[in-house]
Amino acid sequence: MILLKIILTLLIVFLMIFLISKKYNTVMILFSMSFFIMLIYTLYTGNSVLTENSSGNNIIDIFEYIVRDFSNQTVKIGILLMSVIGFIKYMEHIQAIDLLVQLISKPLKKIKRKKIIIVFTIFLVAVLKLFIPSHLGVVTLLMTFLYPILINIGIDNSTSVSAIVLGGAVDYGLSCPVTNYVISIDEISKYTNLLDFFIKYQIPIVFILLFVMSMVFILFNKTSTDSSIPKENMPTIENTENIPKIYALLPIIPLILVIVFSKFLVSNITISITAANFIGFALAFILNILYSKNKRHTFNDTKHFFDGMGSGFSSVVLIVSASVFAYSLTLIDGLSELFKIIANMKLGHFIAPIVASLTSFMTSVITGSGIAATYSIAPYVPNIAQTTRF
Numbered sequence: 001m002i003l004l005k006i007i008l009t010l011l012i013v014f015l016m017i018f019l020i021s022k023k024y025n026t027v028m029i030l031f032s033m034s035f036f037i038m039l040i041y042t043l044y045t046g047n048s049v050l051t052e053n054s055s056g057n058n059i060i061d062i063f064e065y066i067v068r069d070f071s072n073q074t075v076k077i078g079i080l081l082m083s084v085i086g087f088i089k090y091m092e093h094i095q096a097i098d099l100l101v102q103l104i105s106k107p108l109k110k111i112k113r114k115k116i117i118i119v120f121t122i123f124l125v126a127v128l129k130l131f132i133p134s135h136l137g138v139v140t141l142l143m144t145f146l147y148p149i150l151i152n153i154g155i156d157n158s159t160s161v162s163a164i165v166l167g168g169a170v171d172y173g174l175s176c177p178v179t180n181y182v183i184s185i186d187e188i189s190k191y192t193n194l195l196d197f198f199i200k201y202q203i204p205i206v207f208i209l210l211f212v213m214s215m216v217f218i219l220f221n222k223t224s225t226d227s228s229i230p231k232e233n234m235p236t237i238e239n240t241e242n243i244p245k246i247y248a249l250l251p252i253i254p255l256i257l258v259i260v261f262s263k264f265l266v267s268n269i270t271i272s273i274t275a276a277n278f279i280g281f282a283l284a285f286i287l288n289i290l291y292s293k294n295k296r297h298t299f300n301d302t303k304h305f306f307d308g309m310g311s312g313f314s315s316v317v318l319i320v321s322a323s324v325f326a327y328s329l330t331l332i333d334g335l336s337e338l339f340k341i342i343a344n345m346k347l348g349h350f351i352a353p354i355v356a357s358l359t360s361f362m363t364s365v366i367t368g369s370g371i372a373a374t375y376s377i378a379p380y381v382p383n384i385a386q387t388t389r390f
Helices: 002-022 027-044 058-093 096-108 114-131 135-154 157-166 175-183 192-221 222-226 243-262 274-289 295-300 305-314 312-334 336-343 352-367 370-386
Strands: none
Touching: 002 027, 002 058, 002 336, 027 058, 058 096, 058 135, 058 243, 058 274, 058 352, 096 135, 096 243, 096 305, 096 336, 114 135, 114 157, 114 192, 114 243, 114 370, 135 157, 135 274, 157 192, 175 192, 175 312, 274 295, 305 312
16 A cells, blocks of 8 residues: 555656646646545545535535635745735836846956856855745845846856756755754754754755756756857847936845845844835835936836736746645655655665655655755654664
């Protein structure tokens, strides 16, 4: 039965990957496969997919779970994405991003070796991850201004996005929920504390990891980083001669706020990324009013912020579909059974870390969350270490 659960889980994952590779709609694949899994689970076990507050009908509970997850994700992530995209749209409209891109791109264009900029980008994002422990948060903030800069200096779309995403993929630091969770595990907490764990173990390993990732990334993106984008494919930068130079600071206000009001600087005040975006929008609006001759037109221009928020809401659907799919896999219980098998195997000190890392990686791919992967496998790691001979 245990082997059947593992095989079934792997088959579902491979089927999902296969269908997505064949250009089937990702959202519909995730929702339909999730519904099918939950329906089979409900009919086979007679249990509801809802742990509490059932509607009274197990089939209807499947739809209720999707609706409730939609509501939860909208509150947790949806508002964040909406505020970021709304802020980007408003910055684009008042040409603040164009101005910032022009000012920063000018010296960067003199660097002929784009690989240097790519490596610097990966390390920069990783450093910012210390202040912004959310992968989604740091990536969405940097997509506001760093992504346009990379494109403008001749680095292609896929390479620019991948460098930003890759730099933020490492979970470490004092504020990181993954770090705090790992330290809370009894078998680990008795050997080290949060600060020692960060300084002695995380920093050296993260530095080596970032270096290796950067080299591998450049190797696989050699064409993208060696050649500039053809001029006809370069993004269009509007004339910014009449734009006040102070506008160039506006796109980075949310990033500055999040860094300043963090655990490393002003620790007695906390600010969410969503609030930082709204503050950035408010300051940009006030500044725009002061410089504008047509006050009514400036007031009406705020619609670009709210229209952007509306378009950002569509991104929530993909996140919800991935979340529902991840939950449906937990009903099969194949992943946890796989962790238990790995934990009880005497793999040797070379094989054990590789298997544990690959398992964690695959769980991240399946669930769409590094935190979820850590929470799933971390409790089994001490047992893996105990059964490994060093």
